[in-house]
Amino acid sequence: MTMDAPPRVMSGASGRPLTLREHEVTFGTATVGAALVGELEASGLMGRGGAGFATSKKVELLRHQRGHHKVVVVNAMEGEPVGHKDRTLLSANPHLVLDGAQCVANLIGARRVAVCVSRKDSAIVNHVQRALHERERRGTGPEFILDTPPWRYVAGEESALVHWLNDNETMPQYRPQRPNVLHVGRSPALVVNAETCAHVGLINRFGALWFRELGTPSSPGSTLVSVTGAVHRPTVLEVALGTPLRSILRAAGADPDPLALLTGGYGGAWLSGEHLDVAYCNEDLRSLGATVGAGILVVVPKGACGLAETHRVVQWMANESSRQCGPCAFGLPALAEDLRTLLHDARDPHGVLVRLKERCDVIQGRGACRHPDGVVRLVDSALRVFAGHIDEHVNGFPCAALTTTRRWVTVPALEHESDLVWE
Amino acid sequence: MNRKPDHFVLRVDPILCDGFGHCHELAPELVQVDEWGYPIIHEELTSMTELTLLKSARLAVRGCPRQALRIERTNGPA
């Protein structure tokens, strides 16, 4: 790890994936015993895919489902355009992820594991394929399959992945009850993020006490963070949860005195650059409206326009809506349009600001998946964190950042609606 | 202890819903519509003893052309 402790899930990273033999030399061989249930619960591992839900609770829910043909789905879709952690992990230690998936499969009694990597990441697809071949020759464990859905922001949402496995379509599905159990065919399915799997693989080997040596009591362990924006070079770091933000930025070679940080991802929240002393873990970040989310930090330096950065992200996110639900299909473009008006159009900015806030309240919680909620959270946080600067826009002061073309949050090019590939 | 559900709440499947807003006409007390015509459903639990409300909820469920509405029965706040 970059700060003081040695790396965990990134142990032995060497610029190419570890082979199965190298993997076993680095981490030791492992068998899955019944003790893992208790260890997993004691470890307090929280999912690293974004929601931050206790992995042991999800496993427990699936353990008590009937059926012999349960499925574990490893989510390595990495829908966040500014996230690189699952890719980095799979190009260093693919077998650790597969080990963890095997552990989870054992725990819930699944015989199949589907590893989902977006087909855009062809190098990662190759790494995983090679790793699976190596394991096949050993001939033990559950049946692994590699699946390559198209890359879309919402394709990594768990019901969308399951929909893909069922019907080759990466659109999220409506789930009336939560928590509920997703099904591939008639088999109960458990969706786990790739990084989460890697941590399970380590907990299986070294136990809960070891896992808790790093991190805070409610956010134990280490985590991967993708840092981009105003940095020396975009990086993925493994840090202990609870590390002060300032040290993470220093280790990443980031601007030490930024305007703000985008935390969690496009569906995350802005954090003002005044709060760099906060500990990087959900319990502390959430008190400031921010989140660990998918392990993303985008550094935005002073002089940039937070409103303009938010607008570009929201515009792209609106385009990535699967357009199945009215409030998302119509609401998100409306938010993007309001932001654009605030930035560029001088007519009635006060009214637009009021309308933007109302629309946020109206859209919140009304999609089949949480995609619109993420966008609303981002916009809400922008209105809070950049309130002073937004006032200047509303009152018609010129914004210096709009005269430059330098932007800090990487946003992919907008595709035309008819070019979006869902299957 | 298992109590018989004594409250209900109307739920919509946003993927099925077509946004023509019939439900708003059938149960205006429970359903508002947003600027795009999609239903905003009163989220608080309603007691089963509110018979007029329960009746309009049933009307909305039956009147929804996409069968996107459902009455969810739950236990109210204890």
Ligand SMILES: Cc1cc2nc3c(=O)[nH]c(=O)nc-3n(C[C@H](O)[C@H](O)[C@H](O)COP(=O)(O)O)c2cc1C
């Ligand atoms: C719009 C949306 C997009 C998501 N994209 C991803 C993704 O790309 N990768 C991922 O691991 N989880 C993603 N998630 C979270 C998954 O739904 C799910 O919670 C997660 O994979 C569960 O794994 P975990 O418990 O290990 O975190 C997304 C969620 C939403 C609402």
Ligand code: SF4
């Ligand atoms: S909320 Fe948006 S992204 Fe999610 S299923 Fe509905 S339309 Fe698709």
Ligand code: SF4
């Ligand atoms: S009647 Fe049904 S389909 Fe029409 S707006 Fe209401 S919920 Fe949607």
